[in-house]
Amino acid sequence: MQLGAKRWLIAAVLVAFGVSALSGYFNRYYLGIAIDVGISIILAVSLNLINGHTGQFSLGHAGFMAVGGFTAAKLTLELTPSVPAAAQPALFVGAMLAGGLVAALAGLAVGLPSLRLKGDYLAIVTLGFGEIIRVIFQTSPAFGAATGLTGIPKFTTLFWTWSAAALTVYVVASLVNSTYGRGFLCVHDDEVAAAAMGINPTRYKVTAFVTGAFFAGMAGALYAHHKQVLKPDGFDFMKSIDVVVMVILGGMGNTVGVILAAILLTVLPELLRGFADYRMIVYSLLIIGLMLLRPQGLFNLRRRESRSAAAN
Amino acid sequence: MDWLQQLINGLAQGSIYALIALGYTMVYGVLRFINFAHSDVLMLGAFAAFFLAPVVGTILPPQSYLGAFIIVIVSAAICAAIGILIERLAYRPLRNRPKLTVLITAIGVSLLIEFTCQHNAVFGARTRPFPRLIPEHNFHLGNIVIANHDVLVPIVTAALLALLWLVVQRTKIGMAMRAVAFNPQAAALMGVNINRVISFTFGLGSALAAIAGILYAMRAPGIEPLMGIQPGLRAFIAAVLGGIGNLPGAALGGLLLGLLETFAGGIPGISNYRDGIAFAILIFILLFRPAGLLGEVKTEKV
Numbered sequence: 001m002q003l004g005a006k007r008w009l010i011a012a013v014l015v016a017f018g019v020s021a022l023s024g025y026f027n028r029y030y031l032g033i034a035i036d037v038g039i040s041i042i043l044a045v046s047l048n049l050i051n052g053h054t055g056q057f058s059l060g061h062a063g064f065m066a067v068g069g070f071t072a073a074k075l076t077l078e079l080t081p082s083v084p085a086a087a088q089p090a091l092f093v094g095a096m097l098a099g100g101l102v103a104a105l106a107g108l109a110v111g112l113p114s115l116r117l118k119g120d121y122l123a124i125v126t127l128g129f130g131e132i133i134r135v136i137f138q139t140s141p142a143f144g145a146a147t148g149l150t151g152i153p154k155f156t157t158l159f160w161t162w163s164a165a166a167l168t169v170y171v172v173a174s175l176v177n178s179t180y181g182r183g184f185l186c187v188h189d190d191e192v193a194a195a196a197m198g199i200n201p202t203r204y205k206v207t208a209f210v211t212g213a214f215f216a217g218m219a220g221a222l223y224a225h226h227k228q229v230l231k232p233d234g235f236d237f238m239k240s241i242d243v244v245v246m247v248i249l250g251g252m253g254n255t256v257g258v259i260l261a262a263i264l265l266t267v268l269p270e271l272l273r274g275f276a277d278y279r280m281i282v283y284s285l286l287i288i289g290l291m292l293l294r295p296q297g298l299f300n301l302r303r304r305e306s307r308s309a310a311a312n
Numbered sequence: 313m314d315w316l317q318q319l320i321n322g323l324a325q326g327s328i329y330a331l332i333a334l335g336y337t338m339v340y341g342v343l344r345f346i347n348f349a350h351s352d353v354l355m356l357g358a359f360a361a362f363f364l365a366p367v368v369g370t371i372l373p374p375q376s377y378l379g380a381f382i383i384v385i386v387s388a389a390i391c392a393a394i395g396i397l398i399e400r401l402a403y404r405p406l407r408n409r410p411k412l413t414v415l416i417t418a419i420g421v422s423l424l425i426e427f428t429c430q431h432n433a434v435f436g437a438r439t440r441p442f443p444r445l446i447p448e449h450n451f452h453l454g455n456i457v458i459a460n461h462d463v464l465v466p467i468v469t470a471a472l473l474a475l476l477w478l479v480v481q482r483t484k485i486g487m488a489m490r491a492v493a494f495n496p497q498a499a500a501l502m503g504v505n506i507n508r509v510i511s512f513t514f515g516l517g518s519a520l521a522a523i524a525g526i527l528y529a530m531r532a533p534g535i536e537p538l539m540g541i542q543p544g545l546r547a548f549i550a551a552v553l554g555g556i557g558n559l560p561g562a563a564l565g566g567l568l569l570g571l572l573e574t575f576a577g578g579i580p581g582i583s584n585y586r587d588g589i590a591f592a593i594l595i596f597i598l599l600f601r602p603a604g605l606l607g608e609v610k611t612e613k614v
Contacts, residue, residue: 113595114595116598120346121552123346124594125595127545241423244419280427284424286420287419287423288421291416292417
């Protein structure tokens with residue numbers, strides 16, 4: 001699997017490079033959607049590490065995305081004028097990493113106290129933290145308060161987005177499949193048994209949380225330099241729910257399914273513009289229906305059946 | 313004298329939190345999960361009163377205490393039915409599934425109610441003024457003004473708490489509730505009809521939420537489909553503060569939270585972060601005393 005994963009990573013980056021070399025020929029609208037899809041994949045796969053593989057239900061992913069987005073956008077807004085044009089891609093990558101790192105720090109700060117909790121508590125606490133993060137951006141003048149940041153340079157390209165998505169999938173997949181990463185699955189299946197086997201559940205939960213937050217922050221940076229406008233309102237609870245629906249639809253802990261769900265749920269609303277009024281109603285019905293009838297997700301054909309049975 | 317005004321506001325706010333928190337804590341007690349849709353039942357209660365008020369107003373003189381009482385009772389009954397229905401359709405089929413599944417379903421139910429009600433064909437997203445249910449009357453004490461509904465709210469809450477205590481401690485169904493909360497399997501073996509007890513718990517909690525929703529709407533500028541989220545979250549925090557699953561704890565937590573929020577809101581400089589106070593309290597409690605003020609500390613055993 002590891003070797004295969006690495007091969008897939010290289011292939012995906014090459015595809016991203018190839019497609020983005022041709023992106024001049026694309027309609028700008030489709031290009032925008034392709035970038036949205038990449039960002040959704042990063043968000044969904046990174047949340048899947050927390051919610052799916054490790055089984056810790058977080059509702060604050062949009063908060064980490066906001067942290068990464070605002071950090072990176074602030075950096076590029078401040079530094080772009082003093083950086084020569086040739087070095088701007090490097091600046092962007094630096095800003096993206098900085099966004100990810102600050103988001104990871106936020107994840108650590110949120111995760112350490114809250115991951116001692118389980119299930120319902122954790123969901124509420126992460127929801128609360130997500131809202132607090134949003135309120136902080138909304139009230140701090142350095143980040144433009146309620147209007148947010150505007151005029152962010154358009155650095156996000158198809159290449160960077162898809163490469164980042166490929167990297168996310170690679171890191172999450174190989175992390176979970178590594179010897180160390182088996183701990184995530186153990187914590188998901190039975191915390192008490194995992195602790196008895198010498199696995200420190202809190203440590204694994206925090207690791208998953210911080211890693212997930214890092215990639216969410218990167219997604220936020222890509223989003224900021226794609227839309228060029230950042231508003232704190234855009235990172236509310238509903239944005240987190242969007243990502244959660246992707247993970248549930250794809251099947252929690254099923255990377256391929258989650259990628260498919262992320263693509264589907266990003267493209268579908270674009271195809272069905274008139275459906276906007278009903279989007280969240282359909283999402284909520286989808287959540288309830290899937291939990292009642294198919295808790296392993298829509299795209300999960302075989303892998304986790306034994307595991308979801310074990311989780312009982 | 314300013315503090316007296318704050319105290320009365322805080323008590324009124326805290327009583328509403330306490331009423332909502334009771335619903336969370338009761339459901340948690342018997343089913344061990346957080347009913348996310350509880351805050352939406354609260355909203356539905358306020359809307360039920362909104363639509364009932366003109367109907368009752370045609371029979372009885374408007375803004376009468378008897379009319380308000382009828383409106384509250386009918387709204388509570390409607391919401392009790394909704395609560396029972398939600399449990400029946402969404403939660404009961406999942407009773408023996410992993411907790412995460414139930415939690416996600418509860419979030420789904422909550423979102424479904426919110427977004428269905430926000431649709432223009434139902435209530436619409438706009439804020440509507442809530443009708444005045446009782447005659448307005450202000451008491452003047454020196455230079456402070458006390459509205460009669462601010463006095464009414466703690467009184468109604470105290471009465472409901474006493475009633476609830478009687479139901480839980482002195483009736484057969486209350487004993488069954490305590491038995492199911494203690495050990496559902498053993499209760500079932502002793503002949504307790506678990507499904508009936510759970511339905512009753514949901515009904516009772518939802519009725520309390522409806523009353524809380526109406527009281528909340530009386531003090532709020534207006535009602536809209538998302539109005540339940542903020543008081544719902546606060547009430548959840550209140551339930552955790554008091555010790556989730558513990559009824560006196562929920563009441564105590566609600567009152568404390570309401571008072572803290574109101575007093576902190578009066579301090580210049582902190583007032584901007586008023587919304588964060590509740591979450592700060594939650595984090596603090598979870599770090600230092602996760603079982604809550606009145607909850608008992610349990611360690612997980614295999």
